[in-house]
Amino acid sequence: xxxxxxxxxxxxxxxxxxxxxxxxxxxxxxxxxxxxxxxxxxxxxxxxxxxxxxxxxxxxxxxxxxxxxxxxxxxxxxxxxxxxxxxxxxxxxxxxxxxxxxxxxxxxxxxxxxxxxxxxxxxxxxxxxxxxxxxxxxxxxxxxxxxxxxxxxxxxxxxxxxxxxxxxxxxxxxxxxxxxxxxxxxxxxxxxxxxxxxxxxxxxxxxxxxxxxxxxxxxxxxxxxxxxxxxxxxxxxxxxxxxxxxxxxxxxxxxxxxxxxxxxxxxxxxxxxxxxxxxxxxxxxxxxxxxxxxxxxxxxxxxxxxxxxxxxxxxxxxxxxxxxxxxxxxxxxxxxxxxxxxxxxxxxxxxxxxxxxxxxxxxxxxxxxxxxxxxxxxxxxxxxxxxxxxxxxxxxxxxxxxxxxxxxxxxxxxxxxxxxxxxxxxxxxxxxxxxxxxxxxxxxxxxxxxxxxxxxxxxxxxxxxxxxxxxxxxxxxxxxxxxxxxxxxxxxxxxxxxxxxxxxxxxxxxxxxxxxxxxxxxxxxxxxxxxxxxxxxxxxxxxxxxxxxxxxxxxxxxxxxxxxxxxxxxxxxxxxxxxxxxxxxxxxxxxxxxxxxxxxxxxxxxxxxxxxxxxxxxxxxxxxxxxxxxxxxxxxxxxxxxxxxxxxxxxxxxxxxxxxxxxxxxxxxxxxxxxxxxxxxxxxxxxxxxxxxxxxxxxxxxxxxxxxxxxxxxxxxxxxxxxxxxxxxxx
Ligand code: DGJ
Numbered sequence: 060x061x062x063x064x065x066x067x068x069x070x071x072x073x074x075x076x077x078x079x080x081x082x083x084x085x086x087x088x089x090x091x092x093x094x095x096x097x098x099x100x101x102x103x104x105x106x107x108x109x110x111x112x113x114x115x116x117x118x119x120x121x122x123x124x125x126x127x128x129x130x131x132x133x134x135x136x137x138x139x140x141x142x143x144x145x146x147x148x149x150x151x152x153x154x155x156x157x158x159x160x161x162x163x164x165x166x167x168x169x170x171x172x173x174x175x176x177x178x179x180x181x182x183x184x185x186x187x188x189x190x191x192x193x194x195x196x197x198x199x200x201x202x203x204x205x206x207x208x209x210x211x212x213x214x215x216x217x218x219x220x221x222x223x224x225x226x227x228x229x230x231x232x233x234x235x236x237x238x239x240x241x242x243x244x245x246x247x248x249x250x251x252x253x254x255x256x257x258x259x260x261x262x263x264x265x266x267x268x269x270x271x272x273x274x275x276x277x278x279x280x281x282x283x284x285x286x287x288x289x290x291x292x293x294x295x296x297x298x299x300x301x302x303x304x305x306x307x308x309x310x311x312x313x314x315x316x317x318x319x320x321x322x323x324x325x326x327x328x329x330x331x332x333x334x335x336x337x338x339x340x341x342x343x344x345x346x347x348x349x350x351x352x353x354x355x356x357x358x359x360x361x362x363x364x365x366x367x368x369x370x371x372x373x374x375x376x377x378x379x380x381x382x383x384x385x386x387x388x389x390x391x392x393x394x395x396x397x398x399x400x401x402x403x404x405x406x407x408x409x410x411x412x413x414x415x416x417x418x419x420x421x422x423x424x425x426x427x428x429x430x431x432x433x434x435x436x437x438x439x440x441x442x443x444x445x446x447x448x449x450x451x452x453x454x455x456x457x458x459x460x461x462x463x464x465x466x467x468x469x470x471x472x473x474x475x476x477x478x479x480x481x482x483x484x485x486x487x488x489x490x491x492x493x494x495x496x497x498x499x500x501x502x503x504x505x506x507x508x509x510x511x512x513x514x515x516x517x518x519x520x521x522x523x524x525x526x527x528x529x530x531x532x533x534x535x536x537x538x539x540x541x542x543x544x545x546x547x548x549x550x551x552x553x554x555x556x557x558x559x560x561x562x563x564x565x566x567x568x569x570x571x572x573x574x575x576x577x578x579x580x581x582x583x584x585x586x587x588x589x590x591x592x593x594x595x596x597x598x599x600x601x602x603x604x605x606x607x608x609x610x611x612x613x614x615x616x617x618x619x620x621x622x623x624x625x626x627x628x629x630x631x632x633x634x635x636x637x638x639x640x641x642x643x644x645x646x647x648x649x650x651x652x653x654x655x656x657x658x659x660x661x662x663x664x665x666x667x668x669x670x671x672x673x674x675x676x677x678x679x680x681x682x683x684x685x686x687x688x689x690x691x692x693x694x695x696x697x698x699x700x701x702x703x704x705x706x707x708x709x710x711x712x713x714x715x716x717x718x719x720x721x722x723x724x725x726x727x728x729x730x731x732x733x734x735x736x737x738x739x740x741x742x743x744x745x746x747x748x749x750x751x752x753x754x755x756x757x758x759x760x761x762x763x764x765x766x767x768x769x770x771x772x773x774x775x776x777x778x779x780x781x782x783x784x785x786x787x788x789x790x
Contacts, residue, residue, distance in 0.1 A: 060192070061073065061192045062171045064169065068083070068107065069084040070084070070105065071196075073211060073213045074098065074213070075215045075216075075219065075220070076216060077360070078098055079096065080095045081095075081099075081106055082196075083108050088165045088166055089136075089165060089166070090136070090138060090198070092137045092244060092245045093110075093135070108135050111247045132144055133327035133329060135329070137245075138198070138224070138243055139243055139245075140162060140163075141238070142161040147325055148323050148333055150333055150335070151164070151207065151224075152237040152238035153234050153236050154234070154235040154237060155203055156232035156233050162200040162202070163202075164200055165201070166196065167199045168197045169197060170194075170195050171192060171193070173193075174187055174190070174192075175191045175193050176193060178223060180352070180572065181355065181571060181599075182314075182380075182603065183221070183223070183355045183602070184219075184221050184380055185379055185382075186214055190214060190216070191213060191215075192212070193211065193213075194213075195210050196209040196210075196211075203230045204228070204229040204230030204231070205228060205229065206226070206227040206229050208225040208226075208227070210222065210224065210225065217359070218371050219359050220358045221356065221358070222241055222356045222358065223352065223354065225350055225352050226239060226351045226353075228345040228348065228350070229347075230347060231347050233346050234345045235342050235343070235344055236351055237342050238335070238338035239336065239343075239351060239353045240336075241353045241354055241356035242310065242333070242335065242358060243331065243334075244358070246329060249271070249329065251270070251271045251295045252296055252297070253268070253271055254267070254268045254293060254294040255267050255289065256293075256625075257278070260287050260594065261611050262612065262620075263287050263290075263593040263594070263621050264290055264625045265621075265624050266627065266707050271322055271330060273326070275323045277322075278293065279318060279337050279339070280337065281317055281337060281339050283317060283546025283549070283563055283566060284316065284542070284546075285318065285599070287591070287592070287593065290597065291311060292309070292628040293309075293332075294307050294308060294309045294368060295307075295308045300364060300365065301364050302366045303366055303745065304363065305362075305364055306362050307359075309358070309361070309368045309372060310332060311359075311372065311598060311628050312334050312356050312357075313357065313597075314336065314567065314598075315595050316336070316564065316566065316567040317339060317341070318334070319334070319339070320332075320333070321333045336353065340549060341560055341561075342560040344557055359371045359375070366701055369626060369627055372627075372629070373629070373699070373700060374699075376598065376601060376629065376630055380601055381632070381633070382578075382605070383582060384582055384583060384585075385605050385606075387632075387697060388692060388696040391423040391470055391537070391585070392420060392422050392423070393422065393424070393425050393537070394412060394413070394419070394425070394667070394668075395667045396424070396426060396669075397427035398613065398640060399667065399670075399672075400412075401429070402429035402440070404426075404429070405452055406452065406455060410460075410467075411670075411671060412669060412670060413467065413469045414467065415670025415678075417467060418682070419681040419682050419684075419685050421665070421685065423470035423536070423537055424464055425472035425473070425474065425537060425539060426472065426473050429449070430457070430473070431445060432447050432449055432484070438506045441483045442476060442481045442507075443479065443508075443511075444484050445477070445525045445529050446525055446528060446529070447485070457471075458533040461534040461535060462533075464534075465534050471537070472536065472539065472585075473537070475526060476540075476542060477511075477540065478542050479509065479511060479543065480511055481509070486521075493512055493515070493552075495511075495512045495547075495548065495549060495550065495566075496509070496548055496550055497550035498552070501548070506543050508543070510545075512562075512566070513569030513570050514551050514554060514565035514568075517553075519573050523577060526538075527581075536584055537585045537586075538584055538586050539589055539608070540589060542589070542590040542594070543591045546563060549562050551565075571603070574603035585605075586603065586604040586605075587606050587607065587608060587635060588600040588607040588608070593607065593609045593621070593625070595607070596625060596629065606632070608635045609621060609625055609634045609662065612643075613638075613639035613643060613655075613667060614646040615655045615657075615659070615780075616646075616654075616780070617645070617646060619729055620707065622634055622636065622661060622662060623705060623706055623707070623714075626700055630700070631661060631662050631695050631696060631700060634661075634663060636661065636662030636665075637666055638655045638656050639666075639667045640669070650780050651782075652677050652680050653782055654782045657729065657782040660684065660688050660695070660727075660784065661727055663696075664685075664688045666681070687784070691725060694718040694723050695725065697718070698716040698717050698718045700714060701745040701746050702714055703742055704742060706729075710730070710731040712727075713729070713774075715745065715746070717747070722788065722789040723786065723788055723789070724747065724788075726744065726772070726784070727783075728783050728785075729780075729781075729782045730775075730781040730782070733777050733779050734776065737777070739775050742771050742772055743767070743770070743771035744787075747764035748764045750763065750764065750765070752764075752789070753767060756786040757786070767787070772785070
């Protein structure tokens, strides 16, 4: 059984295939964290928190009412509460009607069930009864009647534990929640590095790794979106952990809004990791009888380095986070008109792009920004009126265009930005108070838009109706859901004064409701998430939309870094990647067509250019790229990724994908910058069968698995931007 409660020792053992997590009830009352790491056999001596504090606490007595502050100051708490003698960052902070913030959460019971319950209104990992087991531990503050339920789901095959928290006001007076973290883990060690994925627009998810210093190291978002700037993922690992060896503890929050991820190295040389909704500008009124559900945190343990940690995240997300018809691939190769025309297109031009794309082998044309209203020739044009098609550009409407595309055997995809509107839209004229704002105060416009207030049910229903009407009006089989601003001047006309600080989380609940409704109403439509590129690349969005536009930066050199960093937590099947024109529109860098194709073929492949501007050689190369991708896309989409060489360590990158059946191996190599007189790079593969023979498809040359892994293959690095995708077949 994955979850075992040992009554005699008051301990919960949560076992995955290769890891164990232990919670212990101090005096049967206070949950302590005893262990998280490699599997521990079920034999004496059992690990307990005291194993780590042999002398200091053996004399512990049960006088919990009057605890010594030194003792509580470093007790490994499973869910630390604000206001106690523990002076580190809390996971939970609430205020009672009398203004006090002090409580004692004590264990009152638990249940263990097979499978995994759904989280009300929130995206989450899902699993069947035979795939997971869930522990729900009930803690209660006796004096106020406040209950806190800690939920742990164990997915043994993935070495994953998911955690979330439900709070129920069982008292007779209001409670104000000020922080409800989803997970908190007290580690008994201090020698950790923290790995984060900071970035920027067009430079998302770069890898940053630093040793923990005393104090709190935090990354967060206060933007109303998980953001370009940080990602709700982080990993902790001993400083000698590498890509292929050592322990790694990965944390990821299934949430698209403001998050806080922190690691506190304290004076006792212990580390507390915390992950959850950002307490910044958050407070939630819980009236008697009401409950609050936190988002879910995913925790992955690896004892084989960061590469194995990432593969576990990837497998979990492919199998238990993504949903719908396109969960396992089967997605069209597309051509998008954005970088080809920007706002300046006609039906004729779009059909020409589609024809060019079709010749290359594309299966779908995406019509990007600018198809609606009557004069959106740039960012100043109105936005928000999805029911008004620009008849100057599209005289036959969306249906006319869609029918013509379908007649040439191309599918039709459409761009929306449903969370914003501009002041020159009809929608704003009708509902000026539907924006997020505080009356009488200035508002920050981004790209000339204001944020629609998704905390209001009527706004959500309006969006659902207008988008549904458009999707019903034409043969649309793909939607690109863009969001190009963040939340500022947070205020809502729909919320009472005492609930104003619920806006940011209520916005996310509204967004998830809209996404859930639309994606289940249109199960055949492939939805792609986007937020000015990868400004909301997170598991919340991926639960509804199985792929996300990874970045607005389509320069392949930049993309190598972005895709490498993104792969720390997210699988290739989720990363949209397109070939665009050279010189690149974001970096102005010129790159070979081959490099652009090779980098994009490591993700969800497509094009984003005007085929009329391509040379004949490029068209021929594009045909070969599409044919290659169609032949091998399942290896990329469903295979295991091995990051062989990191561009963050040298001006070269190598990625390897091994098919699910282990018979096909794709080796991607990229020279970023060349160096004079440098020897070829020997790229050593991983994860192969040592004794098997692998045939290089291009040359027919045969290699043993051991040779490929120990000697490797040589790649010239005498010129910038050399790239190659080699295919090895197991004989
Ligand atoms: C930002 C997106 O990331 C781009 O791909 C494009 O759709 C533009 N918005 C359109 O305004």
